[in-house]
Every structure is written in C-alpha cells, then in structure tokens.
Amino acid sequence: MADVDEYYAAQFEEIRRRISARGAAQRRRSRIMTLAGSTLAAVLLTGGAFAVVQATDTEKSGSVCYQAADTDSASTEVSAAPTDGVIGELPAMADRVTAAENQCAASWQIGAVGGATGRVPDLFTCVLADGRLGVFPVDGRTDCLALNLGKP
Template identity: 50%
Template sequence: MTEARLDELLREIQRRIRAEDAHRRRRNRLAVTLGGAVACVAVTGGALAVAQATSTEKSVSLCHQEASAQSPAAEVGAAPIDGTVAALPDMAARVAFAEAQCEAVWRIGLLESDSTPAGTSPPLFTCLLADGRLGVFPAEESRGCDAIGLRRP
C-alpha cells in the first residue's frame, strides 16, 4: 500500500470517529434534556400533590397549642359513618365544627397553656392552612390569621 492510500484511510477513519463522536454527543444531550424534563414534571407533580390536601384530608382540622402553624397540634375531624367521607360542607360550617372540636380538645386537657386553666378553652380563631385544611389557634396570643402569616377562611 502506498503512503497516499494510507493517509486517505487514516483521514477516513478520523472522519468516521468524529461523526460517531458528534452523534453520541447529540444523543447524550437529548437524553439529558428529556431526563431533566421528566424529572421536573415529576417533582412539580409530587410537590403539588403534597402541598394540596385532598377533600378527605380537608375534613380534618388541626388544633394548635400556640398561635403558630409550627406549634404542637392535635388533629380533629368527624369519623365517616359508612366508611366514606361526605362532601365538604361550606366554609362557615367547617370553621364552626373545627372550633367546637378544638374547644373540646382544650377542655379535656389534650392541649394546655399557662394562661388557660385546666378544663377550659381559650378564645379560638381559625385560619386556612397552606394545604387547604383549617388550623385553629388560641386567640390570647395573637390578633388573628394575618399576624401569623395565614389566610382567613
């Protein structure tokens, strides 16, 4: 084989290697882009699912010991009669039920504070938590939902 033919074969081999490398880089770039898009959609969907309570979960309210969404809390709600949760009542009925349940939680001593005598309940106010459930808080420590960074129901 002549030297010219060897040079031609070498150039052809190098061209094929460059073409294969370029193809592999494009394929990898596409795989990373698609994988990233799928991961973003999955994480966003998961976050939305976690952040928004279902109707069943919204039938449960949280009775907080202090006027803070991070304070210790007891969950209250109505047990379903036939194993299924009925449609949610209007917001006023949800608030009244949550406050009545939380007042009972305070009266039986599941929640307590230094300023609330045993067997009694402090004045309460109700806010809408980020996930759609209701949070019920003692009014003696705060002026309302705005003061603790929550919305009114």
C-alpha cells in the same frame, strides 16, 4: 510520493473529523435523552407525591388545632362525628372554617390544646398543604402567609 502521502494524510484527517463529529452528535443525543428522562421522572415523582399528600374529603372534614402559631407546635386533630356514621359531601369552606374554629375552641376550653382549661385564645385558620384546615392561636405577628399556608 509526497502528493500521495498528503492525500492519505488528508483522507485520514477527514475520517478522524467525521468520527469526532459523529461522537459529539452521539454525546449530545445521549445528554438530551438523559435530561428528558430525568425531567420526566421528576415530573412523575412530583405528581405522585402530590397525589399521596392530598387528603381525601373524609380526612378534610377533620382539622388540626395547634398550640402555637407554628406548624411544628403540639397539635390535636378534631372532627365532627358523622351523621348516621356516614360522612357526606365536604361542606363549603366558610362552614368548614366555622366548624374547625368551634371544635378547636372547645379543645382549648377543656385543655386538650394548650394544657390549661378555660382559656380560649383568639384563633385563625389556614389551609394546610394536604387540604385540611389548621387552626392556630393569634399571636399578633403570624398569619397564613407567614406560615406558608393558604387562606381559606
């Protein structure tokens, strides 16, 4: 009778081991599927956010003039009037930078940026996160890298 009890105990232990192993495998698969789903969702959301944040070529034809070398400072948006009411292709980056700095200099000149008329500081230009150009007054210590912005 002891052999029969040992046999059943061994069989019962084997069944418990298999159930436990199957449960562990299911938990692993569940964790993997959850991780894969979460990763996919994060990638899709990031891609969607990136698409929403990017400015169109029409919006990129405008620039932002900042009062200080800081993206949180007061700013004014400027752009050139389109020829015949139609905005054409986006100009080359060098032309965009020149236009942005000229427009911001004019804004400083009339007091639309900085408040005081007549004084135009030296300016530098960076590419904002959405692709537009940001024009900042030179303060001697801040550049595009310090602002976490791209160079044009």
